[in-house]
Amino acid sequence: MNTEKVAEHIIKWLKEYATKAGVKGFVVGVSGGIDSALTSTLCAKTGFPTLCVEMPIHQAQSQVTRAQEHISLLKERYNNVSDVRVDLTPTFENFKEVVPNTESSAKLDLTLANTRARLRMTTLYYFAGLHSYLVAGTGNKVEDFGVGFYTKYGDGGVDLSPIADLMKSEVYALAAYLNVPNSIQKAQPTDGLFGDSRTDEDQIGASYDELEWAMKMQDNGKTEEDFTGREQEVFKIYERLNRINQHKMLPIPVCLIPKEIK
Numbered sequence: 001m002n003t004e005k006v007a008e009h010i011i012k013w014l015k016e017y018a019t020k021a022g023v024k025g026f027v028v029g030v031s032g033g034i035d036s037a038l039t040s041t042l043c044a045k046t047g048f049p050t051l052c053v054e055m056p057i058h059q060a061q062s063q064v065t066r067a068q069e070h071i072s073l074l075k076e077r078y079n080n081v082s083d084v085r086v087d088l089t090p091t092f093e094n095f096k097e098v099v100p101n102t103e104s105s106a107k108l109d110l111t112l113a114n115t116r117a118r119l120r121m122t123t124l125y126y127f128a129g130l131h132s133y134l135v136a137g138t139g140n141k142v143e144d145f146g147v148g149f150y151t152k153y154g155d156g157g158v159d160l161s162p163i164a165d166l167m168k169s170e171v172y173a174l175a176a177y178l179n180v181p182n183s184i185q186k187a188q189p190t191d192g193l194f195g196d197s198r199t200d201e202d203q204i205g206a207s208y209d210e211l212e213w214a215m216k217m218q219d220n221g222k223t224e225e226d227f228t229g230r231e232q233e234v235f236k237i238y239e240r241l242n243r244i245n246q247h248k249m250l251p252i253p254v255c256l257i258p259k260e261i262k
Contacts, residue, residue: 001170003177007042010162015046017160018134025049025080027124027133029155031192032066035138035163037180038171040070042162043136044078045178051127052083055120057092058195066184073181084127088119095119113193117154128159137161140171142208146215147238148245149191149204156248167215168208204241206234214238 018026026043030036030052043050052071056064074081095115102108124135137158143149144164150156163171168189175185189200189208201207206214214235217226224235 001173003174006166006170007045007174007178010042011045014043014136014160014162015048018046018048021134023134024132025051025134026136027051027053027128027131028136028138029053029055029120029124030067030071030083031138032063032070032184033138033187033189033192034171034175034180034184035140035143036067037070037184038175038178039136039138039163040074040081041175041178041180044074044081047080049131049133050074050078050081051131051133052081053124053127054083054085055088055123056085057088057116057119059192060195060197062187063190063192066181066187069181070184086123088116088123091119092116109194113191114151114154116193117151117191118157121154121157125157134159137164139164141165141167142211142215143168145249146211147204147241148248149200149241150248151193152248167212169212204237206237210234211238215242218242 014026018024025048026046028036028040028043028050030040031054040050040052052074054064054067054071071081071083075083092115096112121135127133128135135158137160138155139150139158139161140163144156144161163174166174172185190198191200191203204211211234213231215238217235218239222235224232224239227235
């Protein structure tokens with residue numbers, strides 16, 4: 001990948017889209033992870049006002065530290081970058097108090113994790129509405145269109161997706177080229193939605209390098225019978241997640257009414 005040309009292409013695309021949409025800038029949720037760091041950097045390089053929003057909910061201190069380090073560096077490099085911190089922990093806790101009580105379960109844990117992401121989406125659109133900004137998504141290709149590893153109407157609720165055609169390995173390459181802090185480049189990817197130390201790989205059961213491989217294999221028409229051992233295991237993980245998460249990747253289904261009965 002020609003990182004310089006890819007960076008220039010995305011920055012130009014962002015500028016043209018914002019200009020055509022008649023908006024004033026971008027808002028990005030910054031988590032301390034590689035995807036949001038890259039996205040916010042690309043938005044900053046457009047010259048448009050870029051608001052970085054930190055939204056901790058029982059967040060690990062390491063994630064908070066990385067996010068703050070990145071935001072500080074961006075503000076030093078670009079005078080069009082500003083930031084705001086919204087602690088959503090009390091809002092999240094209040095939400096849990098007002099919904100009906102449910103016994104703890106895996107479904108409850110996952111539902112609450114997705115609730116965190118949706119509270120953050122609502123917060124980003126609050127600022128977008130105030131400032132006439134666009135919400136820039138931080139999803140990459142293997143997450144958005146491979147395994148669907150994101151929250152529908154959470155981090156998937158955005159106005160535009162500047163890095164959604166980049167594999168995770170390409171995200172890292174572009175982040176290195178744009179001097180994203182080393183602490184972020186070296187950190188284990190995590191969605192930080194469960195309030196513990198679990199990584200993306202812990203949740204998915206495969207690394208991003210493995211998932212990229214499986215995505216390419218499926219695109220080449222391979223099936224699980226073509227592999228053995230760990231490769232077959234990874235391919236099955238990818239294939240299952242790709243299948244069950246199609247509802248995130250496809251347009252919302254619309255029930256079309258036949259003309260003869262309308």
